[in-house]
Amino acid sequence: MPGLLWRAGLTALLVCGIGLLPWLSRTDPALTVLKARAVDGDPAPAALQAVRDELGLGDGPLRLLGRWLGGLLHGDAGRSWVSGADVLTSVGSALGVSLLLMAAALTVAVATATLVCARTLWLGSRRRLDGRGAGGSGTAVLAALPEFLVASVLVTVVGVQLGWLPALGWYGPQWTVLPALSLGLPAGAVLGRLLDDLLPGAFAEKWALTATACGMPPGSLARQALRRSVPALLPNLGLFVVGLTGGAVAVEKLFDIPGLGRATLDAALAQDLPVLQAGTLVLLALAAATGVLARIAARLLLGPALAGRELGTLSRPGKPARRALPLVYAALLAGVIGFGLARDPFAVDPAARLRPPSPALPFGADALGRDVLARIGHGAVATLATAAAISVAALVVGVLLGFLPRVSGPLAELVNAVPAVVAGLLVAGVAGRGPWTPALAVAAVAWAPLATHTSALLRQERATTLLAATRALGAGEWYLLRRRLLPAVLPPVARHAMLRMPGIALALAALGFLGLGAQPPSPEWGLLIAENLPYTERAPWAVLAPAAVLALLGATAVTASGRRRA
Structure with missing residues (x-):
């Protein structure tokens, strides 16, 4: 119970910190709004004070936070300081675009992870594995690259130099391919590398040796080894999606995609704090929800008998590379x-x-x-x-x-x-x-x-x-x-x-x-x-x-x- 209360308190503290951004900001929000409304506007003290009064910036941190939290409870996150649009409407529209992009990226990631592990599964199911994963060093390097770097190379080579796919915009399925590859390839390499490290341990366990001796077909053995390895991978799934969420910000900016990541980035650059508050809150909620779903999936895969217990480690120590x-x-x-x-x-x-x-x-x-x-x-x-x-x-x-x-x-x-x-x-x-x-x-x-x-x-x-x-x-x-x-x-x-x-x-x-x-x-x-x-x-x-x-x-x-x- 104390741990649960501590987690709840930390979450509340983070939410309150987001709500207090206009008060915490070292830049003057009134000046930001004035410049957004009129580039050549006179930043005279009277004009700035009028904007502060309109936005309620002089009401103090407690009233500012209470007004923001109360608005969220009633489905109102305010209006953009730059465009004047309703924040929740624009954030909801951008979130739909980001979820579509992430779904496409997850498809690419699963396909990439499958390709990375395919050789290990084939060798292990036929007892030809020498105790280590068969994935190459190229996969490990790809897993280490940030999404913005992969996206930059794909835009330069595939989009511009070769002209095979459109590089900018969000107008149809063709425009989804390069952004999905930019997000999905590094993520899939991470998943594939983690799974490739777990599979040799699964194939070396006694049940696999017994199953092989009893004549289990290679395909069935590979499926069972995969099922044995996936639960150990699920605790990392939350971190995986957190990385995917962060990477989407750079990818959406680079490909000019009207998603939540780009909207939140533009808000941060323009000091449009209402949009920044709502955007970061949704991004964090998305990452947290994925972590909860990963834990639920782990319990379902392990079953009630093993829920809450640690499985034996699949990775065995080896010689230095x-x-x-x-x-x-x-x-x-x-x-x-x-x-x-x-x-x-x-x-x-x-x-x-x-x-x-x-x-x-x-x-x-x-x-x-x-x-x-x-x-x-x-x-x-x-x-x-x-x-x-x-x-x-x-x-x-x-x-x-x-x-x-x-x-x-x-x-x-x-x-x-x-x-x-x-x-x-x-x-x-x-x-x-x-x-x-x-x-x-x-x-x-x-x-x-x-x-x-x-x-x-x-x-x-x-x-x-x-x-x-x-x-x-x-x-x-x-x-x-x-x-x-x-x-x-x-x-x-x-x-x-x-x-x-x-x-x-x-x-x-x-x-x-x-x-x-x-x-x-x-x-x-x-x-x-x-x-x-x-x-x-x-x-x-x-x-x-x-x-x-x-x-x-x-x-x-x-x-x-x-x-x-x-």
Whole structure:
């Protein structure tokens, strides 16, 4: 019961925080409304005060929150400060578009996961599996790429250069294909990789050996192994859909889709707080509802006898993966960054506008004639340095909160339901856009996996006989903390934090791509792709070069954390 009350309190606190956005905002909402109504409007004190009185911004936080919550209970979320349209009507229309896109993306994800696992299922059902999944490293790399990066490449290559499918708009089934692929391919690779890791353990269990000896057909054996593995996958389904929800924001923006993600992003950029409040609330509710449905599905699949109990682990520890590949990727990445740092990222040469790659400009030039390689190299310094600082902060907070599992457990569950993109929208609503907006947003959610990992390791260590014997010999809690618990927890959690650093860098790039971070002429990685997208038809290298470097970063992270099973 206390845990349930704590979860309910945290949820209420989050909802109240969204409701107080107009009061929390460091920008003046009255000035935003005045500029929306008349670009050349006089921001005189009298005009601003008239807008504040009209919106009730001077009523104080409690009355402001009460009016917003009361309106929601009566089906009224206010009117847009920019367009004047009813918020719930526009959000409902946008939600329908987003749900259709997500349904198409889920179809792509399931098909992708099926293809990833097909070889493992075939080999395992015929007893030809050597104890590890048959999925390739390419699947792992695809799983590490953010949706905006996949979408940028698909738009540039398939939509613009090859012209096979329309790249912009939302006018029919043809316009659904590329956005659904952008969302579904990375998500399907994640699902397929997780399932591919579980299947070898299922095929190695005694029931599978007995079934094979009794002559069970390979197809039936594969279906039973799949059924055995899926329940262990369901707890990750909530996080999977949370990622899908966050990725939809970037994909809808890139493909000019009138969905909820794009509407919420536009509201954050324009400081249209009523639409931002309703949009983020619906996005969070969608992620939370999916998590509940995943838990219900797990109970149905496990049945009443096993509901609430943990199944035996399917993944068996294995030998470390060969380290040659991550070293090669890391060396290539370091080489690109090093060569770029030796060049000037801000030098403008009008004669070199959109010039293709050459010995003088290895990655070509952008629309202003600036060296793309130089901008990639200098952008890496800011992006990776920020990612390193966030990783250290997340490690400290994660370990501290991990020692308080009753506090951190429900809090981590709530934070896991907030994608970094949605956190970025909320931070932008409060503090506006700026170079620190992505860092604050990513730092707000980066600690949760580390706290969960710390709590799990502590439970495992406290259950050991050695710790019980040490305590029985008279050791105090401080001694146990310094000599037993911290040495057992810090090394693996620190490695976990280090392996998450490239993912944090990719999240920072995603928020920069959405326009929530640094502004031109900054060479931030996500911004590089965003500002060069309008020129993909004439200069695809200006998009593909930074996209390839980001992909290389993801490949380095995935291969460095990989394991080869025994």
